[in-house]
Structure formats: structure tokens, C-alpha cells
Amino acid sequence: MDDFQAVEFRREGACANVYAARAGGRAVALKVSPVRQTPPHDALNEIEVLAAVAGDRVVAVLDAVLDQARGQVVLVMPLYEASLADAIDRGVAADDVRTITRDITGALAHVHARGVIHRDVKPGNVLLAGGRAVLADFGTAWPNLAAPDAEPADAKITDVSTSVYRAPELLFAYGAYSDRIDVWSWACVVAEMLTGRPLFGEPTTSEIGLANAIFRTLGTPDLATWPEAAAFASFAHIRFVPHAPRPLAEVLPVAADARAFVARMLVYESGRRASARELLADPYVA
Known part of the structure; x- marks a missing residue:
């Protein structure tokens, strides 16, 4: 210093x-x-x-x-002008939302192609300057390049990501998650840019509380809609209140192309969630 x-x-x-x-x-x-x-x-x-x-x-x-x-x-x-969190507080113009979404979707595709999972995608970790965006803060990224055996691919640390941006598989301590946890987080961030408010309510430290907020919005999943959950040790032992999914147009009252883009990422089954590479071809950002 x-x-x-x-x-x-x-x-x-x-x-x-x-x-x-x-x-x-x-x-x-x-x-x-x-x-x-x-x-x-x-x-x-x-x-x-x-x-x-x-x-x-x-x-x-x-x-x-x-x-x-x-x-x-x-x-x-x-030194960047601001973070996306600052911009959301002020309100992000529709054209800027599209540009930022294109930039960070591209950043995630680039990072994932190199075998890295960011694990903390949130507005504060997107930096802005000159109308463009970059992805920052890789302090909890996987893998540990110096000691790859310290955190095996099928037993990764699940206490990662931040509050309302956490993917549902993390809430059930599923250590074999993939880079699609970043995609889910990015869906939440894009939705927040579009509406000015967190998609699944105010920040919480409760996994069950966040899971219930997600279920009330997207519908309560079962093993037919979320086969991956069969591998979650706790999923079968918790009885969740059944909720029907809310119409996405009600949850995200925004332009149809933006809403469709977000919907491709908000899929319970991580293998069916669009990859960042696939999202780059979406009409919303292409």
C-alpha cells in the first residue's frame, strides 16, 4: 500500500x-x-x-x-465508474440493460468455457464504465487452481453465492452443481435490472425461506419437474406447501423478449437451464 x-x-x-x-x-x-x-x-x-x-x-x-x-x-x-448495484439504485435504461446483459452473458460464456464457475454473480460484482460492463470478484471461484483436489467436482462447497441470487440446488447443499448456478444468479440480476427490485424478495440468510420464495413464484417443484432433486439429501424429507407457478408476465411485467430471455435461465433442473453460450444466440442479446 x-x-x-x-x-x-x-x-x-x-x-x-x-x-x-x-x-x-x-x-x-x-x-x-x-x-x-x-x-x-x-x-x-x-x-x-x-x-x-x-x-x-x-x-x-x-x-x-x-x-x-x-x-x-x-x-x-x-478504477470503474460504478457497480451495477449503484446503477440499479438509480434505475437502468432499457437499452443499457440490454448492453449490460450482452456483456456479462458473454463474460460468463468465456469464463465457463475455461472450466471456471464464478460462484458469486450479483449486481455488486458487475462493474460499469463507458456504457460497458465487466465481471469482477473471483474470490470464491471454482476450481482452486493451485490445489484442485481440495474441492472435488462432485463435492464442492455449497455455502457460495449471495442471498437472493443463490441457485435452488445450493439451497439443498448439492455439491455436484455446475456452472449453471451462475446462470441462475444472472437471471436474478437481469430481472432486477429490468424491474428495479429483487426477483425473489428481500435478502435472507434462510435457505428454506429463499426456497419458499422461489416456489411461491415459479411453482413448487417435484421429482417430475426437478429430477436432480432426487440426489438432494434433504429434499424428500421436507414437505413444502404446493404452489402453482405465477404467470411470468405478472412476475416480470417487461418486454416479451427480455422476459423470454430470463425464463430460459429460471429452470429448476440445472441440466435444462440454458448455458451462457446458448444464451448468446438469444434474440434479446444477439
Whole structure:
């Protein structure tokens, strides 16, 4: 931190603080994380993952500094104007929603093609500048590139993603989930851009509470509509109130093409959920 000028605190996260600063005559953002973290948080893995998925719609890393004396990792990145969370608070214009949706759908397709699951897609992790968007914060991304055996593909950590953006399979501790958890989260974010409010209500820390909110909106699933749930240890032991799905036009009173795009992602069975690559060909963003 001593090598940067005009350092200004911006925000505090669960496992990192973000600062604005100047370095080499340019404005930068500094993400400062402790070296030692509780999985799935891993600042050193974030550096490796960002190098592996570098691309136009993924946040760039200008430098990475390991401060052994302070036990910190400092990621140096471009300073962006705002996050999508800021933009949603102000209201996002329809044309901007389409552009941001195209950008981040492309980012997810790029990341997933490289075998990486982001695991925390939410408005605060989408950064905006000049009318374009990039995907940021890979601090909980899978896999751990330095120690791939630490989190096997069929037994991944399920305490990932944030509140109302969590995919339903995570709510039932299904460790064999795929990159489609990012797709579900992205559906929730796009819906929130379109309406200005969270799709499944206010943030909650209760898995059952969120599951019930999803079921009240999309209908209560059974093994016919959600075969994957047969592998969930707890699904068969909980009796959920049966709800019929609400008309999507009522849930998302927006343009038909935008609504159809979101609907392709809001599918209980993850194998039937559209992939990010498939979504890039959707008329809404193509």
C-alpha cells in the first residue's frame, strides 16, 4: 500500500476492502484481502483464476502484490465508474440493460468455457464504465487452481453465492452443481435490472425461506419437474406447501423478449437451464 498515492477507502466486503488510489499517474482500484482466508474465499486463487480467464469482459488485473509483512494480497485493477448495484439504485435504461446483459452473458460464456464457475454473480460484482460492463470478484471461484483436489467436482462447497441470487440446488447443499448456478444468479440480476427490485424478495440468510420464495413464484417443484432433486439429501424429507407457478408476465411485467430471455435461465433442473453460450444466440442479446 505504501507504493500508491491518494489512497481512499471505498467499500468493505466480507473478505476484502476496496480502495481508490493513483499509481503510475493513473486511477486504480485496490482490492486488499488477507492471505489466510476460510474456503471458498482464496485471494491467491483469485489471482490465478483471473489470469486463466483474462478477457475483454472480465475485470483486468494490472498488478498483484503479496505483502508478506501485513499478510495481505493487493490486487491492482482499473478504477470503474460504478457497480451495477449503484446503477440499479438509480434505475437502468432499457437499452443499457440490454448492453449490460450482452456483456456479462458473454463474460460468463468465456469464463465457463475455461472450466471456471464464478460462484458469486450479483449486481455488486458487475462493474460499469463507458456504457460497458465487466465481471469482477473471483474470490470464491471454482476450481482452486493451485490445489484442485481440495474441492472435488462432485463435492464442492455449497455455502457460495449471495442471498437472493443463490441457485435452488445450493439451497439443498448439492455439491455436484455446475456452472449453471451462475446462470441462475444472472437471471436474478437481469430481472432486477429490468424491474428495479429483487426477483425473489428481500435478502435472507434462510435457505428454506429463499426456497419458499422461489416456489411461491415459479411453482413448487417435484421429482417430475426437478429430477436432480432426487440426489438432494434433504429434499424428500421436507414437505413444502404446493404452489402453482405465477404467470411470468405478472412476475416480470417487461418486454416479451427480455422476459423470454430470463425464463430460459429460471429452470429448476440445472441440466435444462440454458448455458451462457446458448444464451448468446438469444434474440434479446444477439
